[in-house]
Amino acid sequence: MGYVAVKxxxxxxxxxxxxxxxxxxxxxxxxxxVKQIQDQLRLAVDKVMGEGSLYAPYYAxxxxxxxxxxxxxxxxxxxxxxxxxxxxxxxxxVDTTEMHIIRRISAAFKDIPGGQVLGPTRDYTQRLLxxxxxxxxxxxxxxxxxxxxxGLETGAPEGPVTFSKVIDLLREEGLVEEFQAKQQDxxxxxxxxxxxxxxxxxxxxxPREGRxxxxxxxxIGGMLAIAYSSMRGYGDIHPTLGELRVGYVPLKxxxxxxxxELYLGRVLVTEAEVIxxxxxxxxxxxxxxxxxxxxxxxxxxxVSMAILDRTMSAVEPQMPAEDQEFVLSHIDGIESSGxxxxxxxxxxxxxxxxxxxxxxxxxxxxxxx
Amino acid sequence: MIKQIVDSRxxxxxxxxxxxxxxxxxxxxxxxxxxxxxxxQVPFGSRELPIARGWGTGGLxxxxxxxxxxxxxxxxxxxxxxxxxxxxxxxxxVETTKIATTLDTEExxxxxxxxxxxxxxxTGGQILVLQVPYPEALRIVEPSEAxxxxxxxxxxxxxxxxYLYEDIVRWGGITIGARYPAMVNKRYIMxxxxxxxxxxxxxxxxxxxxxxxxxxEKRIYAIPPHTEVIPLEFEDHKFRVEDFSGLSCGRCGxxxxxxDEIFDDSSGQKTYLCSDTNYCDRRLTGLAQRKGNARNDR
Amino acid sequence: MIxxxxxxALSLQxxxxxxxPSCPACIQKTGPEMGTNICPECGSIVACADISLDLHAxxxxxxxxxxxxxxxxxxxCLYFDLEPTYGEAYLSYYGNGRLNIFSETSQKxxxxxxxxxxxxxxxxxxxxxxxxxxxxxxxxxxxxADCYHLGKIRHRASELLTKTEVPVARMDDLPRNFSGGMQxxxxxxxxxxxxxxILLLDEVTTGLDVSVQAKVLDLIKSLQWELGISMLVVxxxxxxxxxxxxxxxxxxxxxxxxxxxxDQILEDxxxxxxxxxxxxxx
Numbered sequence: 029m030g031y032v033a034v035k036x037x038x039x040x041x042x043x044x045x046x047x048x049x050x051x052x053x054x055x056x057x058x059x060x061x062v063k064q065i066q067d068q069l070r071l072a073v074d075k076v077m078g079e080g081s082l083y084a085p086y087y088a089x090x091x092x093x094x095x096x097x098x099x100x101x102x103x104x105x106x107x108x109x110x111x112x113x114x115x116x117x118x119x120x121x122v123d124t125t126e127m128h129i130i131r132r133i134s135a136a137f138k139d140i141p142g143g144q145v146l147g148p149t150r151d152y153t154q155r156l157l158x159x160x161x162x163x164x165x166x167x168x169x170x171x172x173x174x175x176x177x178x179g180l181e182t183g184a185p186e187g188p189v190t191f192s193k194v195i196d197l198l199r200e201e202g203l204v205e206e207f208q209a210k211q212q213d214x215x216x217x218x219x220x221x222x223x224x225x226x227x228x229x230x231x232x233x234x235p236r237e238g239r240x241x242x243x244x245x246x247x248i249g250g251m252l253a254i255a256y257s258s259m260r261g262y263g264d265i266h267p268t269l270g271e272l273r274v275g276y277v278p279l280k281x282x283x284x285x286x287x288x289e290l291y292l293g294r295v296l297v298t299e300a301e302v303i304x305x306x307x308x309x310x311x312x313x314x315x316x317x318x319x320x321x322x323x324x325x326x327x328x329x330x331v332s333m334a335i336l337d338r339t340m341s342a343v344e345p346q347m348p349a350e351d352q353e354f355v356l357s358h359i360d361g362i363e364s365s366g367x368x369x370x371x372x373x374x375x376x377x378x379x380x381x382x383x384x385x386x387x388x389x390x391x392x393x394x395x396x397x
Numbered sequence: 398m399i400k401q402i403v404d405s406r407x408x409x410x411x412x413x414x415x416x417x418x419x420x421x422x423x424x425x426x427x428x429x430x431x432x433x434x435x436x437x438q439v440p441f442g443s444r445e446l447p448i449a450r451g452w453g454t455g456g457l458x459x460x461x462x463x464x465x466x467x468x469x470x471x472x473x474x475x476x477x478x479x480x481x482x483x484x485x486x487x488x489x490x491v492e493t494t495k496i497a498t499t500l501d502t503e504e505x506x507x508x509x510x511x512x513x514x515x516x517x518x519x520t521g522g523q524i525l526v527l528q529v530p531y532p533e534a535l536r537i538v539e540p541s542e543a544x545x546x547x548x549x550x551x552x553x554x555x556x557x558x559x560y561l562y563e564d565i566v567r568w569g570g571i572t573i574g575a576r577y578p579a580m581v582n583k584r585y586i587m588x589x590x591x592x593x594x595x596x597x598x599x600x601x602x603x604x605x606x607x608x609x610x611x612x613x614e615k616r617i618y619a620i621p622p623h624t625e626v627i628p629l630e631f632e633d634h635k636f637r638v639e640d641f642s643g644l645s646c647g648r649c650g651x652x653x654x655x656x657d658e659i660f661d662d663s664s665g666q667k668t669y670l671c672s673d674t675n676y677c678d679r680r681l682t683g684l685a686q687r688k689g690n691a692r693n694d695r
Numbered sequence: 696m697i698x699x700x701x702x703x704a705l706s707l708q709x710x711x712x713x714x715x716p717s718c719p720a721c722i723q724k725t726g727p728e729m730g731t732n733i734c735p736e737c738g739s740i741v742a743c744a745d746i747s748l749d750l751h752a753x754x755x756x757x758x759x760x761x762x763x764x765x766x767x768x769x770x771x772c773l774y775f776d777l778e779p780t781y782g783e784a785y786l787s788y789y790g791n792g793r794l795n796i797f798s799e800t801s802q803k804x805x806x807x808x809x810x811x812x813x814x815x816x817x818x819x820x821x822x823x824x825x826x827x828x829x830x831x832x833x834x835x836x837x838x839x840a841d842c843y844h845l846g847k848i849r850h851r852a853s854e855l856l857t858k859t860e861v862p863v864a865r866m867d868d869l870p871r872n873f874s875g876g877m878q879x880x881x882x883x884x885x886x887x888x889x890x891x892x893i894l895l896l897d898e899v900t901t902g903l904d905v906s907v908q909a910k911v912l913d914l915i916k917s918l919q920w921e922l923g924i925s926m927l928v929v930x931x932x933x934x935x936x937x938x939x940x941x942x943x944x945x946x947x948x949x950x951x952x953x954x955x956x957x958d959q960i961l962e963d964x965x966x967x968x969x970x971x972x973x974x975x976x977x
Contacts, residue, residue: 107445374475
């Protein structure tokens with residue numbers, strides 16, 4: 029082979045696509061409904077929304093179906109779709125103290141105002157394969173739901189659903205660093221505008237908002253690996269999880285006609301704040317903070333992001349996790365997976381060129397000996 | 398033209414040439430800047446495409462931003478129009494533009510390519526768009542982008558030269574196969590994309606505009622027509638292209654084109670075929686220019 | 696600027712390097728009289744302050760002082776490794792001695808580093824690329840001077856290595872595998888590749904065995920003798936200074952406390968600190 033006729037290439041691609049479909053369906057089971065993926069593979073959907081950087085649960089679920097469950101591929105499909113959607117508005121900054129929380133914990137204090145809210149978590153379950161789940165059917169599910177909801181008040185809650193943040197309490201006491209004004213950000217801040225990494229190229233040093241944007245759409249595996257390297261000692265920041273919250277935040281835009289705000293709806297996000305090794309930037313020693321926020325319910329990602337946010341604030345980076353360029357250039361799953369996959373493309377020409385070099389080097393060395 | 402754009406929208410729900418007009422304008426602006434500073438890598442806001450990063454998204458963005466309804470496009474990969482990736486890219490362009498495509502190098506107004514420059518000499522009316530995996534020629538000696546930018550700014554190229562020096566000392570000759578670095582317009586050292594060394598001289602003082610797009614690395618650079626492009630070489634260790642002396646294409650008999658080495662299943666023998674399939678076809682039909690860019694003396 | 700009728704090769708004028716926020720009191724409240732280089736007001740470190748001195752063509756000038764006295768900082772500022780907070784420097788070989796080299800563009804600074812000044816660091820890792828061969832290290836400098844003939848480069852490299860007593864047979868080996876003394880000699884060969892008229896030597900014999908030290912010092916002395924290079928030699932070791940230099944500046948807490956002919960300073964030190972330094976040697 030090697031001389032691929034044009035017709036052959038076209039047909040091969042078409043056949044490959046058909047085969048894919050066949051492999052997805054050949055088991056003969058009922059085609060999975062997108063809604064089912066959206067509801068029951070909730071965390072996969074959230075992952076895809078984050079890495080695809082588009083908040084669209086149904087489309088994310090569809091992408092997951094199309095990708096046969098491969099989250100990187102699904103994120104890629106969603107990201108590509110995203111680039112065709114016009115951007116009509118920029119939202120107003122989201123105030124996460126307005127978060128309607130479903131889960132909220134702090135590892136820093138036993139008791140926090142508002143209390144620890146465990147919420148839906150797998151953290152304290154035993155990871156035993158649940159064989160009962162194999163028997164789950166519509167009837168059992170309905171039965172569980174009815175039983176679970178019985179006696180629960182489903183109306184408007186009496187107590188507060190929003191809480192002040194642990195970090196803010198510490199900040200009031202002067203124990204935690206203030207928000208850095210942009211021009212003081214020694215690691216790449218700019219004064220006048222907010223960077224948008226989807227519209228401009230990241231150069232280094234990169235402003236903090238750019239770093240956070242890149243991480244919010246970063247691939248969890250890559251982020252986790254680099255954050256873990258810091259945790260193990262390659263640039264340890266001595267983190268304590270000040271607060272981790274999962275919940276819904278309201279999304280608003282400036283009213284397109286006239287003044288005021290327009291409420292668009294709410295999105296589910298996970299937010300993490302780690303309290304780290306103290307510094308005395310402004311003269312007084314204070315704890316430093318790392319911040320993470322991502323779409324959906326994705327705690328590992330928010331925590332990894334918060335740790336990397338803090339490691340990357342190093343003014344003189346020594347370790348991989350501290351090096352903005354190292355971290356930001358390698359965490360985008362769409363880029364890394366695309367490039368890793370491109371090695372499957374033909375490289376006949378470059379390899380021919382390498383062969384030529386090797387043969388002539390062998391010849392030279394042979395002559396010498 | 399407007400009608401065409403509307404028509405294509407109706408078909409697929411996407412803008413003409415997929416990318417929205419504002420983004421296309423930005424890419425064209427960055428391309429113009431690249432043309433104005435030959436060999437300099439211009440950062441651009443690389444858009445996401447339904448093609449994977451690393452699979453030609455940089456070249457594709459340039460092509461899509463340049464295409465008008467009257468353009469005739471040719472897409473090649475490894476010199477071949479029928480390579481699966483070339484087919485895939487061409488399909489995307491056709492689906493979103495309905496423009497004419499061709500296999501014929503002469504007919505094309507824009508050629509998008511990966512790893513090859515056509516054997517036949519291109520003209521001043523044509524544009525060659527090259528897909529680039531690594532825009533940074535200095536990457537082999539310096540992994541940090543922040544540092545290589547400074548090195549370019551200061552024309553601090555001695556590290557790369559030492560790399561070549563060390564290569565010769567260690568191996569008796571330079572070992573860089575494809576992606577051979579070249580000095581553009583006496584100012585910037587540039588990665589010519591993974592074309593074989595065979596193609597590098599075609600960049601020098603050409604009639605054609607060469608545009609280079611790296612989508613994943615978000616850079617555009619260019620070699621305008623009639624620009625000096627000199628591969629790095631020592632006075633006593635000259636640049637040399639791949640050696641095919643004594644070999645010829647098993648199909649068209651060419652002794653002056655870049656050849657693919659092929660293992661024949663049935664005979665178990667090695668044979669050689671032109672890497673540029675259109676050139677090979679045209680030679681068979683007697684259409685190919687006998688002179689032009691193809692060399693007779695190698 | 697430098698008056699061209701003089702024999703001055705390099706002139707430093709009021710060089711200061713301050714780490715930290717720095718305040719108006721920094722200079723006043725630090726120095727040998729205060730016994731510190733940390734500003735009590737703002738906590739800034741005044742690594743060196745108000746250093747002015749001239750290096751004459753063909754002379755070896757020593758800068759001596761304990762560690763932390765600011766002598767290495769001074770040399771690193773000169774070679775553009777650090778940016779001085781205040782001060783100017785002029786080279787008779789650059790812009791007719793009229794241009795403050797600190798305000799030149801980074802491209803020009805690179806030219807000065809590659810053609811007018813050579814440096815030999817205490818730590819060979821700073822001056823050499825350990826993953827390049829020893830010849831490659833020298834070649835790196837030669838290539839900045841647009842010499843693109845491999846044969847000529849190798850010829851010049853072997854010439855330099857011979858001069859610095861590195862066996863030419865080891866030219867293609869990595870300096871990583873060399874002894875400390877040999878690494879220093881490769882560094883010297885690299886620093887001299889483009890025949891710079893000025894050489895900066897920063898504690899070049901520190902950490903070497905005494906016998907190796909003597910050889911490196913001999914080499915420096917003979918190079919100066921043969922090529923007439925002006926040298927600035929930084930050392931905490933009065934023995935080195937005595938052996939190499941014509942004149943010596945003594946530094947303490949970031950200031951020059953005494954400067955003069957080396958013999959005179961050693962025989963008849965004026966400043967209390969110098970006396971202390973010399974007594975401790977005896």
